[in-house]
Amino acid sequence: MTSKNDSGKTSHAPSVFASEIDGFTASNKLSRRETDIVVALIRNITNSEEVAKALGISTHTVNNHLKSIFEKTSTNSKTEILSSFLRYAADRMQHRQVFARRPKVLVVGEEPVLCSFIANGLRDRGIRTFTSTEPEQAAELARRLHVDFVICDINMADRSGMDLLKDLRRINGAWPGVLFIVAQPTHSLEECMHFGATGTIEKPLDIDQLFRTIAGHLVESLEEKSRLLNIDMSSPIHINLPCQLKASDIGTGGAFVPFDAAVQKRNRLTVGTIVDITLAPVGGSTTFKVRGRVAWRRLASEASLQAGIGLQFLDVHDADQRMIDDLLVNQNTASYIPIGASGNEVTLRAVQPISAEA
Numbered sequence: 001m002t003s004k005n006d007s008g009k010t011s012h013a014p015s016v017f018a019s020e021i022d023g024f025t026a027s028n029k030l031s032r033r034e035t036d037i038v039v040a041l042i043r044n045i046t047n048s049e050e051v052a053k054a055l056g057i058s059t060h061t062v063n064n065h066l067k068s069i070f071e072k073t074s075t076n077s078k079t080e081i082l083s084s085f086l087r088y089a090a091d092r093m094q095h096r097q098v099f100a101r102r103p104k105v106l107v108v109g110e111e112p113v114l115c116s117f118i119a120n121g122l123r124d125r126g127i128r129t130f131t132s133t134e135p136e137q138a139a140e141l142a143r144r145l146h147v148d149f150v151i152c153d154i155n156m157a158d159r160s161g162m163d164l165l166k167d168l169r170r171i172n173g174a175w176p177g178v179l180f181i182v183a184q185p186t187h188s189l190e191e192c193m194h195f196g197a198t199g200t201i202e203k204p205l206d207i208d209q210l211f212r213t214i215a216g217h218l219v220e221s222l223e224e225k226s227r228l229l230n231i232d233m234s235s236p237i238h239i240n241l242p243c244q245l246k247a248s249d250i251g252t253g254g255a256f257v258p259f260d261a262a263v264q265k266r267n268r269l270t271v272g273t274i275v276d277i278t279l280a281p282v283g284g285s286t287t288f289k290v291r292g293r294v295a296w297r298r299l300a301s302e303a304s305l306q307a308g309i310g311l312q313f314l315d316v317h318d319a320d321q322r323m324i325d326d327l328l329v330n331q332n333t334a335s336y337i338p339i340g341a342s343g344n345e346v347t348l349r350a351v352q353p354i355s356a357e358a
Contacts, residue, residue: 020089027088028072033057034065041082042208083124090126103218104128104145108138108164109153109181114205118151121207127214135159139167147176149214154180154187154200162187162195169196169334177217181205189296190310194339198253199295217253225314231293233274233314237267242280242287247331249338250324254292255279256340258308261299269294269309277311281327288320295337310337 021042025035033055040051048066052059066078075081105127107115112133119129130145132138135156142150150168154161161180168178177198189200198217201210216229226233249256257277259269269275273294280287292311301307316324327333 020085020092023092024085024088028069030069030072031065034069034072037062037065037069038081038085041078042085044206046078046082086124090124102126102128103149103214104130104147105149105151105214106138106142106145106147106176107131107151108135108161109133110135110156110158111153114153118205118207118210122211122214125207125211127211135161135164138164139171142168142176143171148218149177149179149198151179151181151210151214154182154192160186162192165192165195165197173334177214179210179213190298190337190339193251193254193295193310193337194335196252196334196336198336231272231274233291236274236276236291237269239267239275239277242278244280244282247281247327248333249340250279250281250327250331251333251335251337252328254295254310254312254337255290256306256308256338257311258306258340260307264297264299264307264309269297271295271297274314275311286323288323289317290320291315298340304341306340308340310340312337 021039036055037051040054045051045054048059048062052062069081070076073081073084075084105122107118107129109115110133115131115133119131123129132141136159152161152164165178178196180192180197180200181203182200183203192200199213201213212229216225219225243257245255271294276291278287278289291314293314294309295312296310298305298307
């Protein structure tokens with residue numbers, strides 16, 4: 001949603017909630033300026049002075065508008081306004097059937113306050129949440145609860161998030177999805193995805209971004225996925241020649257495509273680029289087409305790792321997805337996006353079940 005404030009400046013609402021904001025403000029008959037204030041609250045700008053600074057108006061004006069919003073929304077505080085909106089947004093999303101069913105997420109960490117902050121924020125957005133401050137038990141808990149996602153701090157005192165990821169993959173295979181919370185990364189994004197994580201999210205945490213990331217992995221509609229992930233899929237890069245891949249280059253959520261720096265430059269491939277591509281597993285008799293997003297790239301070969309891109313799958317035809325699933329089962333793949341290894345030792349790590357000792 002885009003709105004103009006009283007001074008003529010234009011502000012943009014978070015895309016993940018654009019239609020929900022339109023509906024909430026229309027149903028409560030909020031003015032354009034009042035809408036800007038609600039958007040600020042959604043963006044976690046809650047102090048009146050900070051809201052005033054963000055909108056270029058006085059604190060007195062902000063407080064006057066807040067009084068009007070309280071009356072129109074039958075609330076008594078900024079927290080209640082935000083809660084009212086989040087309930088409205090969750091109802092709208094459920095009505096639109098964004099998810100086939102209500103997702104379940106397990107939040108794991110050694111800080112109870114942080115776990116509760118994440119769980120409450122996601123619960124407000126329509127996700128069932130569970131928390132655990134015992135990383136040693138988290139893999140078994142995820143199995144019992146049959147959660148769709150695990151959100152875990154990658155750096156914990158007694159046990160690293162990577163250790164938990166290995167346990168999850170040893171017990172459950174490619175399920176559930178795993179997102180790492182990182183401050184100062186101790187592992188590269190490529191390494192995390194290679195061992196089965198679906199990605200990372202940086203501190204300080206933005207709950208809206210976290211929700212958008214989880215939802216983008218779970219929804220099936222390409223249109224809904226592009227809206228939630230805030231990416232433009234209207235002008236993808238088309239790569240016409242089939243790309244030959246080893247079976248170990250294909251993961252549960254993407255593939256490593258061995259492009260050297262010259263090919264990446266010629267095709268304008270950078271992180272975030274949307275690509276339409278045909279993949280051809282070596283030794284197979286068929287090819288499959290995917291639309292994907294460049295999650296990471298490596299410009300030059302190093303040690304046993306090849307130059308290339310980590311391509312996250314965004315859209316795969318059903319028949320092609322069945323072929324990919326069969327390949328993953330046959331290879332016993334645990335990687336989300338394989339790391340792109342040329343040596344046998346590292347390649348085997350990409351495709352074999354990951355043990356607790358790995």
